[in-house]
Amino acid sequence: MDEAAFLETYDPAAFERPSVAVDLILMSVVDGTPAVLLTRRDRHPFQGNWALPGGFVGIGESLDAAARRVLAEKAHMADAYVEQLYTFGAVNRDPRMRIVSVAYFALIPAAAFAAALKAAPALALAELTVPWKGEAGGPVEVRLAESEPLALAFDHGEMLGIAMLRLRGKLDYSSVAFALLPERFTLRALQDVHEAILDTRLNKPAFRRRMLDRGWLEPTGERETGASFRPAELYRYRNANQGEQ
Amino acid sequence: MDEAAFLETYDPAAFERPSVAVDLILMSVVDGTPAVLLTRRDRHPFQGNWALPGGFVGIGESLDAAARRVLAEKAHMADAYVEQLYTFGAVNRDPRMRIVSVAYFALIPAAAFAAALKAAPALALAELTVPWKGEAGGPVEVRLAESEPLALAFDHGEMLGIAMLRLRGKLDYSSVAFALLPERFTLRALQDVHEAILDTRLNKPAFRRRMLDRGWLEPTGERETGASFRPAELYRYRNANQGEQ
């Protein structure tokens, strides 16, 4: 049997299949606190609960493309740092039917985050509190505007926990922090992002030197304006690939 | 509409869906070299090529359960360290039809690896050569018994690359190395596993102290036998949870 003949006899409908979905963790650091965008579910299951934005993966659509489509449709954002996180496949994670969900996280600068919140009225900002330190994993607490912690729909709380864990783990050897900052930023802003994600105070001189010695930062020569004290230098992230050329 | 009414009207067959599969990277370190188990494909597509063992996910089966089922069915192994790696969802990764594949890697001690190879005649051992250093990612070279590097079916070569990257990354902060060793092992054997995965020579005294200071190792009081030189102490991995209790 050659390949063409094989493909003709192959029956793709022979077995019952799970649905495949993507869920997005749209993260930012707003005013020194990690935050995510949530949607309120207007239908069963978990009607009225808060959930991560998501959608089904089209039959002609890659997983990454589905994640970017949801980013565009629900958060009205064209470009963001998007990374696959983990795939959730427990049998009863959705009471309607069998759904396998591929979780992605997107890192968004605070300004774009605020714009998305304005452009998409269905989204609400929730602050994250991470009650565990260091590498240990655990559930995060999710709060809307200083209210009590809320439980997310489905296994979305678990997704958030894994996203924070991944973010903490990648923070100091990858460039994820820069995805949370505007194109030009001060070292103080960079340190604020690190401190928010790690929930720790960092030593200023040590942090400065570590970042500058890494060779990822490029001074723009420009200064921050508006403050009533010494203006800070604005830096730009120098992409590693560019830097090596 | 309440939840029961909603579930009745919901039509799970409304959209065409991808199939969901799992692929397993069955890894070990054999004679100082990373190795994987491959199967030769006896049907289209990629007939005659080597591929990772895998299988479709049942409608009533979780992803993790599917991975363990494939481990039991194809490799005849009951217990192993199994971890989800990454989900591959390019549209044309399989020419037959749309298949989303969740890759898992399983870490297997050399003895169990040899036993699996004997019990499952469909499997062949392939050695891995990792031509990139450190944190940088890239494709690995796969060789059967000293022959030329071969190209795997589908995107399985990419899966191997990501598996090696993950393994290298987790090696010195997690306990993955112990999953590649028998219950009792010498510090030299532990160092050999590290050196094989990292493809580097490590300093012996520094390695010993780092491992012992970590508190994960428990001396058994027993010694290795058979060598014509000073016998080495056998250690046991002390599970972190047990250690903290």
Place this chain on the structure above:
DNA sequence: CCAAAAGTGTTTTAGTTACACCCATGG
């Protein structure tokens, strides 16, 4: 001049590397 935060220099500390050496075993 003062307050506030940017930015720098110096000392201390801790962790890792390198090297030298001693130890225990089979033959």
Place this chain on the structure above:
DNA sequence: CCATGGGTGTAACTAAAACACTTTTGG
């Protein structure tokens, strides 16, 4: 008693942390 790898002590080095200090701005 010799070869071989197991195991240990010490010095050198490097990277991070802590601290004190100087600099620059608006008011």
